[in-house]
Amino acid sequence: MIKTLTTCFVVCFAFMGFAQQTNLSPRIANYDIDVQLDVEQKKIIGSEQLTWKNTSSDTIETFPLHLYLNAFKNTESSFIKGWWEVPDNFTLQLFADKGWSSVDIKSIVDAAGNDLTKSMVYIHPDDDNDKDQTVASVTLAKPILPGEILDVNIKWNTTIPKAMVRSGYNKEFFFMGQWFPKIGVYEEAGTRYSEVGNWKCHQYHTNSEFYADFGSYNVDITVPKEYSIGATGALVKETETDSLKTYSYKADDVIDFAWAASPHFVLIEEEYKGINLRYFSYPDHSHMANRYFEILKHSLSFFEEYLEKYPYPNLTIIEPPFHGLHSRGMEYPTLLALGNICLLPEGVRTAEAFAVHEFTHQYFMQILASNEAEEPWLDEGLTSYFEARIMDQVYGSESSAVDFMGIQIGKTDMARKDFVHSSKAQTAKNNAPSWKYEDDSYQVISYFKTHTWLKTLEGLVGLETMDEIIKTYYKRWKFKHPCGKDFLTIIDEVVTKKHGNEFGSQVMNFVDQALNTTYTCDFKVVDIDNAENRESPEDYKSKVIVERVGEMILPVEIQITFRDGKTVNENWDGQTRRKEFSYNGKSKVESVQIDPERKLYIDKDYINNSYTSGKEENAIFKYATKFMIWMQNSMQSILVLA
Amino acid sequence: MFFGFNFIFALVCAWPLNNFLENTVGNSLSVKGSLENFNYPFVGDFLEKYGDNLSFMLNQSLVVSLAFLVLNIFLIGGVLTVFKNKAVTSRLTNFFRGATTLFWRMTRLSVYFTLIQGVLFAFFFLNIIFAAKNFSIVDLTSEYAVINTIKWTLPFYLFFATTVAMIHDYAKIHLAHNSRVGLFKNFWKSISVSIRNFPAYFSLYVLNIGTLALFFAAYWFVFSIKTADSFSMVLLSFVIGQLFLFGRVGFKLANLGSANALYHDTYLAQEIEKREKAEQEKREKELKIQKEKERKLVSTF
Ligand SMILES: [Zn+2]
Numbered sequence: 001m002i003k004t005l006t007t008c009f010v011v012c013f014a015f016m017g018f019a020q021q022t023n024l025s026p027r028i029a030n031y032d033i034d035v036q037l038d039v040e041q042k043k044i045i046g047s048e049q050l051t052w053k054n055t056s057s058d059t060i061e062t063f064p065l066h067l068y069l070n071a072f073k074n075t076e077s078s079f080i081k082g083w084w085e086v087p088d089n090f091t092l093q094l095f096a097d098k099g100w101s102s103v104d105i106k107s108i109v110d111a112a113g114n115d116l117t118k119s120m121v122y123i124h125p126d127d128d129n130d131k132d133q134t135v136a137s138v139t140l141a142k143p144i145l146p147g148e149i150l151d152v153n154i155k156w157n158t159t160i161p162k163a164m165v166r167s168g169y170n171k172e173f174f175f176m177g178q179w180f181p182k183i184g185v186y187e188e189a190g191t192r193y194s195e196v197g198n199w200k201c202h203q204y205h206t207n208s209e210f211y212a213d214f215g216s217y218n219v220d221i222t223v224p225k226e227y228s229i230g231a232t233g234a235l236v237k238e239t240e241t242d243s244l245k246t247y248s249y250k251a252d253d254v255i256d257f258a259w260a261a262s263p264h265f266v267l268i269e270e271e272y273k274g275i276n277l278r279y280f281s282y283p284d285h286s287h288m289a290n291r292y293f294e295i296l297k298h299s300l301s302f303f304e305e306y307l308e309k310y311p312y313p314n315l316t317i318i319e320p321p322f323h324g325l326h327s328r329g330m331e332y333p334t335l336l337a338l339g340n341i342c343l344l345p346e347g348v349r350t351a352e353a354f355a356v357h358e359f360t361h362q363y364f365m366q367i368l369a370s371n372e373a374e375e376p377w378l379d380e381g382l383t384s385y386f387e388a389r390i391m392d393q394v395y396g397s398e399s400s401a402v403d404f405m406g407i408q409i410g411k412t413d414m415a416r417k418d419f420v421h422s423s424k425a426q427t428a429k430n431n432a433p434s435w436k437y438e439d440d441s442y443q444v445i446s447y448f449k450t451h452t453w454l455k456t457l458e459g460l461v462g463l464e465t466m467d468e469i470i471k472t473y474y475k476r477w478k479f480k481h482p483c484g485k486d487f488l489t490i491i492d493e494v495v496t497k498k499h500g501n502e503f504g505s506q507v508m509n510f511v512d513q514a515l516n517t518t519y520t521c522d523f524k525v526v527d528i529d530n531a532e533n534r535e536s537p538e539d540y541k542s543k544v545i546v547e548r549v550g551e552m553i554l555p556v557e558i559q560i561t562f563r564d565g566k567t568v569n570e571n572w573d574g575q576t577r578r579k580e581f582s583y584n585g586k587s588k589v590e591s592v593q594i595d596p597e598r599k600l601y602i603d604k605d606y607i608n609n610s611y612t613s614g615k616e617e618n619a620i621f622k623y624a625t626k627f628m629i630w631m632q633n634s635m636q637s638i639l640v641l642a
Numbered sequence: 643m644f645f646g647f648n649f650i651f652a653l654v655c656a657w658p659l660n661n662f663l664e665n666t667v668g669n670s671l672s673v674k675g676s677l678e679n680f681n682y683p684f685v686g687d688f689l690e691k692y693g694d695n696l697s698f699m700l701n702q703s704l705v706v707s708l709a710f711l712v713l714n715i716f717l718i719g720g721v722l723t724v725f726k727n728k729a730v731t732s733r734l735t736n737f738f739r740g741a742t743t744l745f746w747r748m749t750r751l752s753v754y755f756t757l758i759q760g761v762l763f764a765f766f767f768l769n770i771i772f773a774a775k776n777f778s779i780v781d782l783t784s785e786y787a788v789i790n791t792i793k794w795t796l797p798f799y800l801f802f803a804t805t806v807a808m809i810h811d812y813a814k815i816h817l818a819h820n821s822r823v824g825l826f827k828n829f830w831k832s833i834s835v836s837i838r839n840f841p842a843y844f845s846l847y848v849l850n851i852g853t854l855a856l857f858f859a860a861y862w863f864v865f866s867i868k869t870a871d872s873f874s875m876v877l878l879s880f881v882i883g884q885l886f887l888f889g890r891v892g893f894k895l896a897n898l899g900s901a902n903a904l905y906h907d908t909y910l911a912q913e914i915e916k917r918e919k920a921e922q923e924k925r926e927k928e929l930k931i932q933k934e935k936e937r938k939l940v941s942t943f
Binding site for chain 1: 648649651652653655656657659660663664667668669670671672673674679680682683684686687688690691703707710711714715718752755756759779780781782783784785786789807872873876879880883884887890891894
């Protein structure tokens, strides 16, 4: 009897343990959504049951809702005002032609039947724009105590905007991201940077995308029968009536849900390691499926080996047609919106890079659900860094971005150049929130600058240490909300453990400068001076002068090569502006190279990193003769006009 | 000579670049890294630092190229004159006389044909822009609208552009042969002659272009085998490049020469035949008149 009972207990515990294991995330914000797409009126009619778990130790009296598409309600929204991409009158004309979008909340009713609709007010937590209506706050009839569940039903209608950024329609293509009333994230004191308990529910800005709690989504989407739907999660059911069709999708442990609809979609599917890859495109883009599948398989394998197997059963790609390209290049949980020109040459790997980038976000943004609005560098920067690592691994680091007509460009070199030579490189600090960037500096800084300093960090600490940093970060923070501070703590911890306190603090000093300042990094060899020693004429007194031109202080290696082939390696902490190295010996100094292994990707000028007393005539001769032949040929070609 | 000028003019452009590179990046080891392959970081850093100087040099090269174009218009006049009078002993005098007398009209001819080519290209290009709805993401449904338009119009465009270029060649030859005729009369005449002998002229032209294309392909193939990464290899590739250019110039002259020959065989031959026929008729007429006179004279007696 006791034995049976014990067995029973064991089984029960095992089952509980198993049940706990199957939930990857805390599932705080859960949605059952029923939505109908009116393709004629460009409207959605929606109803959602939102259940939110109060996992904090605070009592909750109000809750905020994202009403993202109100960004396209008028020109007064923070989104339109902060938009740099399209000229203003163009935007206005587009709105004037196609009509504004709006989210109409019809009713908000709690489980007890209390109508909360009237308590809803618009708030603007990020700026002082009181015309912005992308966030609303609702006051509860009865406060939610710690451990209790908020359960409300929301009915709403949305007029879908003509697509300009991410969501919207054009012709018969609908892309629905940031589309349903979505609850914010409650941070109790001690969470991330919060000193007191508060809601984080950012307005919809041009550059801000995600910050949300994990949850389960059950979404029924009803569309005209000829329409297909690609969506987050797995398709569990299709029901058809005379003219309509309902697609039921389910996704667990995700922070968002997006979908796309069109009557012209062609679906191509493939299975890889138990993951169902689905590709939705218009017929003229169906040939791109192979390019995407191929690189996505590499990416899936890379992360499976590097961090952990992709934990979802599906991965859906939406490839917008040309007229849907406003919705391209977006990541949603288990759904990637790609979008490329259909005749893209194989050697121009933007298609692959897009796919790798958006897929990498499944880890950095979705599983490591940081606050992208506040700290875009933390997900975009890490994503850009891994995008390059995967692309480099597959195509080689010197041609991972482009290998076309004799021109080779590597992903990391490209990101470096896009940052260090950008006129926007100094316009904001790396850790600025997404809505504080002026014009297009957002991408330059949060993507490319972060990428470049992460690569420099990798150079400084070595690949092994770098990998341990990322792996620790993942292990500690998966399915949670990490912040920049947490990432830096791990860098400090791992580097100090592996390389000691002194190097650890040098590295942290570099990270601090990269993140919190707009300093540039530039080292330069000023001169080599080989003087004959008067006392013994066969000896030389040689002097090497190096300079730190940029403000950024970094430890740097210097390699000195003598005429007899001997080399000396020096380490310089870079604290002072100038440094001299002196040598006495039988051989002159032939050349000097700062950062010989090229670890400091953040250095804005590699050309001045080295100096050789003899001129590099061969290469110059090559460039000059190439140019000459090119000129001769061009001259011959214009003779067509003679 | 054509090749020599080409060489010198390009040298005028390349020499300053060589010096500029030596003075700016000559002492950097990173140049060495760019010897083997296209080196994006080097090129990027260089353009960032010295891009303005480089674009100034490129603009200078453009001016030099235009001067080269004008010089060639001059030279072609001479060459065609030489082609015309093969029997003349003093070729050089003949050449310069031809070049100077024809220069002004040859230049104008080039301007007109450039305009025609420009209009043709504008038609082709605007048609694509129109099909692409100005490449508007909002309006253009699919890239295939553009691709299909190009597929349809490109052969037509190439055909017409080639034909115009061919007529330009014959107009030059015609001008050289009829140096006293007005430019426009010449222009129309050459069009009518080209159209009358279209199959022959066009076939020859396409044959010449085809040969040149093959030559080009061979050149590319040679260069795709190995990139130059040492001084001797760079020198070798330079020499091959020069040989290719020499060949290219040769082809250009061969094209003109063969067109000139064909012109002789067709138009001129016809003209001569016509003239001979006319002369014969004239002679016959005179003979008749003579006979008549003789008869009259006899009858008077
Ligand atoms: Zn991204």
